[in-house]
Amino acid sequence: MAKWNKKYLKPFKNIYVLSLIGFAIWMLFFDAHSWLLHHDLNKDIESLENEKAYYKSEMKKDKKSIDELTTEEGLEKMARETYYMKKPNEDIYIIEYEDSTKTKEDNE
Structure with missing residues (x-):
């Protein structure tokens, strides 16, 4: 179970991926x-x-x-x-x- 979590959560530890996800959420829902x-x-x-x-x-x-x-x-x-x-x-x-x-x- 721990291998599965590490395997799929590893990309979310990258700052660029997190910023891209945050930007996408912002543009889809909160932007003018x-x-x-x-x-x-x-x-x-x-x-x-x-x-x-x-x-x-x-x-x-x-x-x-x-x-x-x-x-x-x-x-x-x-x-x-x-x-x-x-x-x-x-x-x-x-x-x-x-x-x-x-x-x-x-x-x-």
Whole structure:
């Protein structure tokens, strides 16, 4: 058992090996440019890139909606569906299904 300890612990008695191990530990965990800090920053970058992609897709949807509203037909369609506007000689019938209306149970 003593031979085994001497065999494997001998490199750790060298001052250069000890300083190298200490330097590696310092750089991995305690330094301002440590691996842990870079790992956290990389996760932040990834989440920000995901947000960027989401907002770009939302911008495309909004641009499509704006393009639809710039035409006369698109504007009329939005006014009829959203604000229930009508022409003077028309009647509007709103059909609501039972599962689409809110009840007191839904609000609770």
